[in-house]
Amino acid sequence: MSHYLAFFGGLVGLVFFADQFVKGSSAIAKIYKIPPVIIGVVLLGFGTSLPESLVSITAARTGDLDIGVGNIIGSNVANLGLVMACAVTFTKILIPRSVVSKEGLLTLGSSVALTLVLVNESISRIEGFSLLIGGAFVLLYILRNNPPNGTATSEKSDYQVSAEMFRVVSGLAGTVIGAFFTVRGAAGLAESWGITGGFVGFLLIAMGTSLPELVTTISCARRGETDLIIGNLFGSNIFNCLLVGGLMGIAGPGQISDPSLTGKGLFFMLLITITLLALTANKKPIGRSGGALLFILYLLAATFLGINSSI
Numbered sequence: 001m002s003h004y005l006a007f008f009g010g011l012v013g014l015v016f017f018a019d020q021f022v023k024g025s026s027a028i029a030k031i032y033k034i035p036p037v038i039i040g041v042v043l044l045g046f047g048t049s050l051p052e053s054l055v056s057i058t059a060a061r062t063g064d065l066d067i068g069v070g071n072i073i074g075s076n077v078a079n080l081g082l083v084m085a086c087a088v089t090f091t092k093i094l095i096p097r098s099v100v101s102k103e104g105l106l107t108l109g110s111s112v113a114l115t116l117v118l119v120n121e122s123i124s125r126i127e128g129f130s131l132l133i134g135g136a137f138v139l140l141y142i143l144r145n146n147p148p149n150g151t152a153t154s155e156k157s158d159y160q161v162s163a164e165m166f167r168v169v170s171g172l173a174g175t176v177i178g179a180f181f182t183v184r185g186a187a188g189l190a191e192s193w194g195i196t197g198g199f200v201g202f203l204l205i206a207m208g209t210s211l212p213e214l215v216t217t218i219s220c221a222r223r224g225e226t227d228l229i230i231g232n233l234f235g236s237n238i239f240n241c242l243l244v245g246g247l248m249g250i251a252g253p254g255q256i257s258d259p260s261l262t263g264k265g266l267f268f269m270l271l272i273t274i275t276l277l278a279l280t281a282n283k284k285p286i287g288r289s290g291g292a293l294l295f296i297l298y299l300l301a302a303t304f305l306g307i308n309s310s311i
Contacts, residue, residue: 007185070201126247
């Protein structure tokens, strides 16, 4: 029972406090007139990746590397499969060619970089630093191509800015605590259920840590803010692969004991990324049929990894 309480209690806290972090960050960004692409790719992308980051780092530091790797791969597959499928049920999404040629290719490149690191079923501290450096360059590239528009808006008081800053700090602290209990509970559940930690990370934790992306994406879809949707999902996957993967490698390098993650898991991560980019080839919006295809790929990934999940 304690494993269940730790896992589900930690997951609820993780999602709630990460949501507060995202809302506070987004509010501050709008106060300071930061461009929508920066809000989507950097702030929402990083903010909604915060649960994945803290879970994977905590897992690596405590010797549960499979949980961390499964969480990253599972979150990336869920973002472009499950979350995107939900978004296109509310509105068709047209991904501009400029976004595909920049953020889209950066997402694919980040996925390939993570695959090259993990395909040998291990991650070293040097490889972690390499991913982290790559993430820093990508972040600088995005920021340099989308500079802020100016200073803070006059209608926002110092009190409002301070309140949002408090929301950001408290959200970050709560997410750290939630991540710790989520990983501890997940490790206990994997052992008691007789399944691999990698599958728990890929399915249960990844689905939970993808809830911020899902909530943010559905909210944007209902308001027709498709630019933020694409920026959020592409940005989240880029951060997951490079920054989260890099920090995980630095915090806890070692061997990955679940070969399904470095085989089927990485395959489906690349496949679903390429499929999404291919859906933009005809320059038409992605509708429910495209969303159904992405959702089927997500289900296939979960099924194939589940088949070999027994310890």
